[in-house]
Amino acid sequence: MPTGVALRDPRQRLFDAAERVLLRAGATGLTSRAVTDEAGVAKGVLHRHFGDFDAFLVELVLDxxxxxxxxxxxxxxxxxxxxxxxxxxxxxxxxxxxxxxxxxxxxxxxxxxxxxxxxxxxxxxxxxxxxxxxxxxxxxxxxxxxxxxxxxxxxxxxxxxxxxxxxxxxxxxxxxxxxxxxxxxxxxxxxxxxxx
Missing domain, CATH: 1.10.357 (Tetracycline Repressor; domain 2)
Known part of the structure; x- marks a missing residue:
């Protein structure tokens, strides 16, 4: 993924990707790498919007x-x-x-x-x-x-x-x-x- 490219609603993009990974690979297959790969973004994008992977998962559940x-x-x-x-x-x-x-x-x-x-x-x-x-x-x-x-x-x-x-x-x-x-x-x- 090129750097400097603005993402439209990156949080929702990551949530949608996490849901697809959950359906395909289950809770044990849900990793930060799997989510960012599914979303087609660099791993840093997740950490830029969430403190850590557990914080991301908390926000996913809160959503x-x-x-x-x-x-x-x-x-x-x-x-x-x-x-x-x-x-x-x-x-x-x-x-x-x-x-x-x-x-x-x-x-x-x-x-x-x-x-x-x-x-x-x-x-x-x-x-x-x-x-x-x-x-x-x-x-x-x-x-x-x-x-x-x-x-x-x-x-x-x-x-x-x-x-x-x-x-x-x-x-x-x-x-x-x-x-x-x-x-x-x-x-x-x-x-x-x-x-x-």
Whole structure:
């Protein structure tokens, strides 16, 4: 890569490259050299924008958390509209792509990244915890509207929905589960608390 050539949005270019490497080589194959090679940039570009490789990985995860937060806002906008099961099924299908699953594995595998993420104020289990909060907030709002039973324990339902969905998506290597399979998980978890 010639020096002195301006890169358009180098941070996003590096994030996109890291996601491709994660999908192809997994968490163990994600190195600074693999990322910069995939991005087609000199290794110094990564270190110019991030203190070290773990700082880069933290920012990659925070970028994904910001997407969950944006998705949570869109989900809250659906409170009271459409079917609760359909709204949750849709957000789960949108949330659990192959990259998110790979990033969750990365967070589990790298203690220093997890430590830095927690210091940055993420959930105890970064990315998954924010997804649980998104679902819990949505379910609480639907409960307040009477679309879920008044005694529905959203703090138990949300991690159950997220955990079951994550297992469905983790079991697939190259494809996502069928939407009907995800919907079945939501229906099963919410059985007994959905108002007629």
């Amino acid at each position: 994904r958390i910001a997407r969950v937060d944006a998705r949570a806002g869109r989900l809250r906008a659906k409170v009271g509209a459409g079917a609760v099961v359909d709204n949750l099924t849709s957000v789960l299908l949108e949330s659990f792509d192959r990259v998110m699953i790979a990033i969750v594995v990365l967070v589990v595998a790298r203690d220093e990244v997890r430590t830095r993420l927690r210091a940055a104020g993420t959930a105890r289990f970064p990315l998954v915890g924010e997804a649980v909060a998104m679902v819990a907030g949505y379910l609480a709002a639907e409960r307040d509207l009477g679309r879920l039973a008044a005694d529905a324990d959203v703090d138990a339902l949300a991690p159950t929905v997220i955990g079951a969905a994550q297992l469905l998506f983790t079991e697939r290597h190259d494809t996502s589960p069928e939407p009907e399979a995800v919907r079945k998980v939501v229906v099963t978890v919410l059985a007994g608390v959905l108002s007629a």
